[in-house]
Amino acid sequence: xxxxxxxxxxxxxxxxxxxxxxQLGYLAWLGLKWRAEKxxxxxxxxxxx
Amino acid sequence: MKKFAIxxxxxxxxxxxVWGFYQAIYVAPEDAMQGEIYRIIFYHVPSASVAFxxxxxxxxxxxxxxxxxxxxxxxxxxSDAWALAGAEVGVVFCTVVLITGPIWGRRAWGIWWTxxxxxxxxxxxxxxxxxxxxxxxxxxxxxxxxLAAALGIFGxxxxxxxxxxxxxxxxxxxxxxxxxxxxxxxxKVMVHPFxxxxxxxxxxxxxxxxxxxxxxxxxxxxxxxxxxxxxxxA
Numbered sequence: 462x463x464x465x466x467x468x469x470x471x472x473x474x475x476x477x478x479x480x481x482x483x484q485l486g487y488l489a490w491l492g493l494k495w496r497a498e499k500x501x502x503x504x505x506x507x508x509x510x
Numbered sequence: 511m512k513k514f515a516i517x518x519x520x521x522x523x524x525x526x527x528v529w530g531f532y533q534a535i536y537v538a539p540e541d542a543m544q545g546e547i548y549r550i551i552f553y554h555v556p557s558a559s560v561a562f563x564x565x566x567x568x569x570x571x572x573x574x575x576x577x578x579x580x581x582x583x584x585x586x587x588x589s590d591a592w593a594l595a596g597a598e599v600g601v602v603f604c605t606v607v608l609i610t611g612p613i614w615g616r617r618a619w620g621i622w623w624t625x626x627x628x629x630x631x632x633x634x635x636x637x638x639x640x641x642x643x644x645x646x647x648x649x650x651x652x653x654x655x656x657l658a659a660a661l662g663i664f665g666x667x668x669x670x671x672x673x674x675x676x677x678x679x680x681x682x683x684x685x686x687x688x689x690x691x692x693x694x695x696x697x698k699v700m701v702h703p704f705x706x707x708x709x710x711x712x713x714x715x716x717x718x719x720x721x722x723x724x725x726x727x728x729x730x731x732x733x734x735x736x737x738x739x740x741x742x743x744a
Contacts, residue, residue: 465545466545466546468617469545469546469547469617470546472547472550472613472614472616472617473546473547473549473550475613476550476553476554476609476610476613476614477531477553479606479609479610479613480553480557480606480609480610483602483605483606483609484602484606484714484718487599487602487718488718488721491718491721491722491725494725495721495724495725495728498725498728498729498732499728501732502728502731502732502735505732505735505736505739
């Protein structure tokens with residue numbers, strides 16, 4: 462296989478992996494933040510009782 | 511019913527992402543000039559489009575906050591939540607653009623970066639919205655939302671400049687593929703994979719945006735309740 466084509470393939474793979482790492486990483490952070498906010502709300506409701 | 515609708519939307523979005531990936535890698539043919547490397551377009555351009563859309567949502571939210579803050583406190587908070595969600599998710603997509611672009615550029619132009627108008631204005635756009643997020647994260651006091659709204663409006667002014675930059679100035683970045691001069695465009699066999707990926711990234715972006723909005727609304731409600739409790743205990 463042409464070395465330039467191999468390099469192209471590696472660059473495309475890197476771009477796709479980085480994109481998904483960023484997107485899923487952000488989604489995971491958002492999930493954690495959501496859980497923390499929900500827990501804070503539940504704690505407050507519990508204390509109010 | 512609401513849970514079912516959300517589940518359905520998530521399922522459709524995931525299916526679109528898988529389908530978009532399949533189209534980008536297995537259906538779209540190699541480009542005659544650039545070979546395999548052009549496939550970055552299926553992530554790079556949709557990410558830029560979605561980032562622009564979300565910065566526009568942030569602009570609308572910022573204007574809404576400034577309009578409602580004196581008379582409609584609840585509407586102002588809703589607008590502010592949209593402004594923050596649009597800015598933050600927009601930064602995520604803009605980061606993807608600023609990373610995938612140089613990867614593509616290294617193979618296509620032989621360089622990772624150049625200070626041409628398109629690249630520089632995109633970097634400035636990213637920096638403005640990162641400043642917006644830092645302001646919201648670290649500044650304190652009653653004026654933070656107002657200051658952030660003003661910054662959000664100024665930041666959005668860069669979006670049309672980024673969009674028009676490779677029309678107004680001669681740039682290393684290619685001329686517009688869509689809506690450009692005569693002869694611009696994409697081969698038909700590549701257009702369908704491109705549109706599938708546009709749709710997939712838009713669906714994904716809206717999902718994340720909605721989640722970010724709900725997290726911020728929950729945060730606002732928690733903060734308001736805490737403030738109320740502090741007042742009552744004082």
